Amino acid sequence: MAEHPAYPVGLRLSGRRVVVLGAGQVAQRRLPALIAAGADIVLVSPEATPSVEAMADAGEITWVRRRYEDGDLAAAWYALIATSDPDANTAASAEAERHRVWCVRSDDADRATAWTPATGHSEGVTVAVLTTEARGRDPRHTAAIRDAVVEGLRDGTLVAPHHRTRTPGVALVGGGPGDPDLITVRGRRLLAEADVVIADRLGPRDLLAELPPHVEVIDAAKIPYGRYMAQEAINSALIEHAKQGKSVVRLKGGDPFVFGRGMEEVQALAEAGIPCTVVPGISSSISVPGAAGIPVTHRGVAHEFTVVSGHVAPDDERSLADWPSLAKLTGTLVILMGVDKIGKIAETLVAHGKSPNTPVALVQEGTTAAQRRVDATLATVAETVRTEDVKAPAVIVIGEVVTVGPQPLA
Structure with a gap:
């Protein structure tokens, strides 16, 4: 088996029985993702860390307070074996093989039938990085690759264009106090995906230089119609570009709702029937x-x-x-x-x-x-x-x- 690479697949575990053996640090790290997947989780362990015990107390998992016994994996779709008892791990792994239950072993990847990838998430996308061989695996390297990809997706430095039609609208983004590193991850990603950016003078100007050449950048401070018509003109520009089917980002300094007149823009967009997403920013x-x-x-x-x-x-x-x-x-x-x-x-x-x-x-x-x-x-x-x-x-x-x-x- 070691001569062949693992076949990557995404398991849909919602409502399906998942058995976890052991309730130490490994289970503590893995359980949240299984809970988020909607799995019907049965935990078998005589003891648990305080965090795992809190999950049981909250009703997120069912905790059977004893050691592993033959038959515990019956009717399971997936199993995580992470006890501190090598003999119990071997016996449970053999049971999983008999019942054709995909099984992860934290103590011996060579004897497992499934491996857990290093995973991360970014706005509806799951990134999973898997070492192709059990022997010589380097979890830190795998995690570093995962982190680099996820960070690139989040901050917009790794842009994968959408090929399906995007819903036009406006994102009201708080850019933070000025340092471009202090914009939120979501704000930076929306900037990278924008067709039009209408920016305030106090927004993080350095971020504008990173935008692709096709992005139209409009300086809100230079929109015509005169000083007292400035806000009305900005509202009109937001509506006009959104109605053209473009993805528009209104980049403001600090937080949009802290002396930023952000709600006036939200109200104008609502009256025009244009969807608006508000991304809070770090207030100065x-x-x-x-x-x-x-x-x-x-x-x-x-x-x-x-x-x-x-x-x-x-x-x-x-x-x-x-x-x-x-x-x-x-x-x-x-x-x-x-x-x-x-x-x-x-x-x-x-x-x-x-x-x-x-x-x-x-x-x-x-x-x-x-x-x-x-x-x-x-x-x-x-x-x-x-x-x-x-x-x-x-x-x-x-x-x-x-x-x-x-x-x-x-």
Whole structure:
């Protein structure tokens, strides 16, 4: 048998009896996939790891608390033999052969009738990598091949074009704070499959350079119709391209629903009858402070954090923030889009009770190669922004957490 390669096949085990012998680390690793396959799993073992026991307690498997006995594999479609008793493994393997049950042995691949491949999943595709021979198998190499293929499918570096008709629509993708590595795996894959990408100025620009030449990239900041019609024009562009049967990605910075006007786009698409997928992104409100060494919460320092838009000043009639209440909070205040209004914001917070000595950090171009951090207090932040020439985009963190981590060099 060793002279011939294994024949790869996918087993459909839903509702079919699968017997697992042994409840140690091997079974613990293999059981989740069998459960996900919908198998009717019978586990035979006198003991089990806490994780395997939890699966039994949850009703995901049936646990028979004893050692293997002849006849346990009767009516099974598939068996996993993974006990610590070589004699029991040999006897169970012989029973599997008699009953023509495909059998995996964790202790001796040469005596098994089936081998378990290294598997991974990516959006409806299962990748299974199998060594062709039992002798000289290298599980680490097999797993490394699996990981490379799955990672390539997930991040879009390995693109397999769809040959069946794709359903046109829009994916609203949060691109994260700026570093292209911080976009989600799903977001990167959808980018790789797009026909049209409508991108924000604050989206991860480096990702656009990786797109295939046929992809149409539209800079949302340059869509005509004037400043106050920009959002309406973006909505129209999304609808227009989707109605042409194209796969459209709306690439936004951070998370689409954190001051990103993402819901306005979702509503416009829904009214036009166009399907929309929302892919959350890493919000700059927590990722940028973290990249600068600032935790937005910390034990004994801050038990809450509040994210506020600073695009309008506290005394602007359009402001919806309750600044007097914000001044009374003891946790962390994170201000987005507030660099040019920080003087008025600091003045308002102090006027309503916040200490002028409250630490403030401004993190400009967070997570990118141009990132820099400037520290101040509420009393000095307005002047610091001017003297240090802090520009947008910058995330402003107000609170004692600013002083928790290692302090930046002067």
